[in-house]
Amino acid sequence: MSPTLKRILKRSIIVVALLAVAACLAVFALSQQRLQRDYRISVSLPPPRxxxxxxxxxxxxxxxxxxxxxxxxxxxxxxxxxxxxxxxxxxxxxxxxxxxxxxxxxxxxxxxxxxxxxxxxxxxxxxxxxxxxxxxxxxxxxxxxxxxxxxxxxxxxxxxxxxxxxxxxxxxxxxxxxxxxTIDHGKPAVAHAPPLGTLAYGEHAAQLCTGCHRADFGGGAMSHGGPDAPAAANLTAHASGLGAWTEADFIAAMRTGTRPDGSGIDGAYMPWRAVGQASDQELHSIWIYLRSRAPVERQTRSRD
Ligand code: HEC
Ligand code: HEC
Incomplete structure (x- = not known):
């Protein structure tokens, strides 16, 4: 290799190394800014009853x-x-x-x-x-x-x-x-959940499902599931979702982790053991709320 070429090569290696260090520092600084952000939340509450x-x-x-x-x-x-x-x-x-x-x-x-x-x-x-x-x-x-x-x-x-x-x-x-x-910190918590058994209660409780099943309850790949995670299921009344399910199917699936067709729901990703501990009335409310939503056409289960 000619001395000139060697010099150029050496220089480019140094430049690449410096860029890599700079990128690492930038990632650290940018992430640190978000991880250490002070949200300045002040809360003053009496002891719980x-x-x-x-x-x-x-x-x-x-x-x-x-x-x-x-x-x-x-x-x-x-x-x-x-x-x-x-x-x-x-x-x-x-x-x-x-x-x-x-x-x-x-x-x-x-x-x-x-x-x-x-x-x-x-x-x-x-x-x-x-x-x-x-x-x-x-x-x-x-x-x-x-x-x-x-x-x-x-x-x-x-x-x-x-x-x-x-x-x-x-x-x-x-x-x-x-x-x-992503939370709106200016919005105070509602004082009480709506009465148990109502559609409104179902909407309230079903907010817990949205992080995985998405805001439209149509499901899809989860943003935080990792590469092996199954897609969150479509929970709406469309045929690609729970169209064929009855309320009894839904409650049984949450209690046992089994779909009406006998297949198992992956408990490592879908917290059915937790959801299944909700009362019949709670699950009834969630079900009528899911049924009240616009059906979403989205295939989420791989048919094997
Ligand atoms: C942490 C993420 C997560 C949360 C929270 C979650 N789910 Fe799921 N759910 C999943 C995933 C992933 C699947 C698909 C599992 C599989 O393919 O075996 C699923 C599947 C289901 C199924 C089976 C439907 C089908 O056709 O496979 C039902 C019913 C269900 N979820 C209802 C709910 C309800 C109701 C809530 C809220 C009370 C909820 N889930 C909360 C991730 C979640
Ligand atoms: C998907 C997992 C997950 C679920 C479900 C969950 N948590 Fe957490 N929670 C965490 C993790 C992880 C931390 C610690 C985060 C950290 O260290 O920054 C945490 C932190 C907390 C803290 C803060 C402790 C502190 O440092 O001040 C409280 C309180 C808490 N969780 C209560 C709850 C309650 C109550 C529930 C149920 C309604 C719940 N969590 C459900 C994962 C979870």
């Missing part, structure tokens, strides 16, 4: 909190895949946080309604964009239940975003990971 604990217990099961925070709510590692990320569902039992009941009520309100922690920083992967629709009463009930739980001592690592997750976040490939970014 202990009498709401039973109601909170049912909500904690049927809304899937146990799926991510552990059956004893003592927290669990959801994902440990560095250099992607490590995501840990927080220990929600009282003891360790030593916040006192009023602060703990605030903590739940911050997390569920706003998607932020006590320092107003965004929570990772906590699906608050769906929980933001919970009523103030439901948040109080959840908080009352968990404030009365026995303390669980468990050593858990902290959640952290690795370089891969940061690059995806900056590249717009991790939509829904930071719920705080």
């Amino acid at each position: 202990a009498a709401l604990a039973d109601e909170g217990a049912k909500l904690a099961r049927s809304r899937g909190c146990a799926d991510c925070h552990g059956d004893d709510f003592g927290g669990k590692v959801l994902l440990d895949q560095m250099p992607f990320a490590r995501i840990v569902g927080t220990n929600l039992t009282p003891g360790k946080i030593a916040l006192g009941p009023a602060r703990s009520h605030e903590r739940f309100h911050r997390a569920l309604h706003h998607g932020v922690d006590m320092h107003s920083r965004p929570l990772l992967m906590m699906p608050s964009a769906e929980f933001t629709h919970l009523s103030a009463h439901e948040i109080e009930a959840l908080s009352a239940y968990l404030a009365g739980m026995p303390q669980v001592e468990r050593v858990l690592p902290k959640s952290a975003m690795g370089p891969l997750a940061r690059a995806m976040l900056v590249g717009g490939k991790l939509d829904g990971f930071l719920s705080a970014e």
